[in-house]
Amino acid sequence: MAAGVAAWLPFARAAAIGWMPVANLPMPVAPTEKNKRQDEVIILNVSGRRFQTWRNTLDRYPDTLLGSSEKEFFYNEETKEYFFDRDPDVFRSVLNFYRTGKLHYPRYECISSYDEELAFFGIVPEIIGDCCYEEYKDRKRENAERLMDDQEDNKDAKLPNMTFRETMWRAFENPHTSTMALVFYYVTGFFIAVSVITNVVETVPCGSAPNQKEVPCGERYTVAFFCMDTACVMIFTVEYLMRLFAAPNRYRFMRSVMSIIDVVAILPYYIGLVMTDNEDVSGAFVTLRVFRVFRIFKFSRHSQGLRILGYTLKSCASELGFLLFSLTMAIIIFATVMFYAEKGSSSSKFTSIPASFWYTIVTMTTLGYGDMVPKTIAGKIFGSICSLSGVLVIALPVPVIVSNFSRIYHQNQRADKRRAQKVQKARLARIRLSKAGSSSAFLHSKRNGLFNEALELTQLPYKMSLSEQSSTKEEQHLGKSSSLLESQHHHLLHCLEKTTNHEFVDEQYYQQSYLEGGLQNYPPRSPSLSSQDGVTGTCCSRRSKKHNTPLRNASAPAHMQPLTHPQTHHHGLQELSTIHIQPLSTSRSSLNMRIDEPAPLNCQSSQITTAIISIPTPPVTTPEGDAHLPTGPSHQNVVKVSAL
């Protein structure tokens, strides 16, 4: 329940008078405020800065430090104030949370100091309001990544018991781990450079004999170049095979970009080996040699900048696509226009629209080779428009790509939006859980509340057997768990139940009883047990496995109806009730005899077990050994039986 709404609880309870004339059942007793004290201003002294607020404001969240009795540890008797030796700036946000119900994260605050303050005051960061939550999560993620990077740098210590394979893989991935790895790293880099330079020099025309035309070096020193090529390819092959051997997941390694580049780099050589001296395919063979230039991409293992460039281009795919698309549009438009404009002039180079493409591209990118120029006036006009618009169209997406590169370069490994959405989903799920917790809190405390009532009701005839102190002590012990606000809220919900003569149950039991709806009459008094057994087999199979025996409580008093819903665990009932604390069991059985109410209450009160109930939502669990009372439907969550 939100903080501010707590102030409206008196109104909601007063409005419940509207239900009274409609109700047919007596209403439950209202919870009394045991010590009703006047609302007072309390002073919170945080490192010298004094904050003052109402005590009720802090009581809105009883599971935090300021809302619970934990703050008494910080009470200073002489100055009559609570002193906290913490940061007063962050405390401002914390206190505003109590006042407004919303927790805000100030931008200028350091994320780790903020987290520490929240942890100190017992506030869960998930309840940060939507306005500040994105910022908080982003900062937290950045911080975590920075810490992780720092940790990785320190992780150079060699882990013991690493297999040879793992050592090799680590050496390949991170050359700084050992000297051997560093040597290997530099050697491969050297050979990549040698191979690239060889490819380049091969085509340079070397000095030739005067009577022959110039030949490229490759053809003059064929043997030398072939030997160098062979050496490089052998090194690359060995390296690739070693990487393949060391990879933890070979299939994934083979699909990675770097290994594909490796394969493409060395394949032409082997294909060339296979099909030598075959005139028909020599043309294709020559083409294959072009692929040798891919060896230069192997440098990207050695340079992080290259990798980031590649990653940038990949991530800017949509911008690049847009650039291409807009350029294509403009090219087609202007090429068409230029073609028709220049159609009239004689000896025009603009022979067709595709021929005009070349002119348009050269003009739009402001290259201006000059091999094709318009001669007509109209052509010149459109040509100038073309070059002006080319500047604009290209200038648009380029800053985007640039900024992307700079951002990625500064924060490599930035999480993408998909991960943020997953976090968002997880956060919403957590908020939903905590909200569901409030409704199941009612179901949970209903048991305790009824138990309290039972104690109160049964005190009269059993005053002899129960000592007064023990009963009140138990009452206090059980009532202490929920705040006054909560108990008043639950009383309100209980009144509604009495008005409508229906009870709140949780989702699972509702679904089961809905499925059995055809079998049960209303009010549920008919014990059609066998049919229900069949039904329970279908739904809620996990939980119903233990509860196959329907109740036949022979010892129940005569007017008690036998149980209709099947999933109750009863064997050993008698033993359990005797093992349990004496006063409680007697009071419970007497409760069964005394209460005379119609259908729902009676039916369920015959189930008396001391099983543990665990409610699906995490925040609310009943303590062990707590007996539950006539709320049989929610009993369906029973998972274990307490071994009392």
Add this chain to the structure above:
Amino acid sequence: CSHAHPRSRRLSPLFLLIGSKPRRCSAFPEINDGAPVGWDYFSRLSTRRLDSVEDELELSTVRHRPEGLEQLEAQTRFSRKELQILYRGFKNECPSGVVNEETFKDIYSQFFPQGDASTYAHFLFNAFDTDHNGSVSFEDFVMGLSILLRGTVQEKLIWAFNLYDINKDGYISKEEMLDIMKAIYDMMGKCTYPVLKEETPRQHVEVFFQKMDKNKDGVVTIDEFIDSCQNDENIMRSMHLFENVL
């Protein structure tokens, strides 16, 4: 230099291309707080309109200040301190001083997480809004509470009658009662035991009319209502239930 959100309202033409506000101090034109700007950004540029006009309209909100503390003290049965506490809670949730129906429904629905409290909150709102101006001011609020918490049983019953009498004609018809009953059952939600059936509210209305409608003319007048309630022990007892609230 903290840059504002680039999806800003002002479209200075010069900076249209970069999409940033003029006063930017980073070297790179950092676009869109770092996320890559894609095709959708460009398409959105063409469809954006100036929203400033609508912003101005939102600024003028309703503000209401209640009468003085002494007057309220005289008109209601609350003490000064109680009025102070009530007003603080009221103003906290509704800083503008009045509650409109939407806020009222929101607040009331928070107390009933399992069901749908909006219909009943609508009837409650009409019951509190005695001058029918569409909003509940603090005076209305406190008057209603004064009757409910500190009034005599007679006054409380009259208030309840007014709640049920939706069209305020002095009679509760079966249809009105059925609406109210459905609203109450809606608050229970879906997950109840026993399962809520379609005719449950109708049956409940029948029981109610059997008890209240003495001359069996199909409507309940205020005198019949008060008489029947005073003869019912349960109802009389439950009227005193919330007296120690606040």
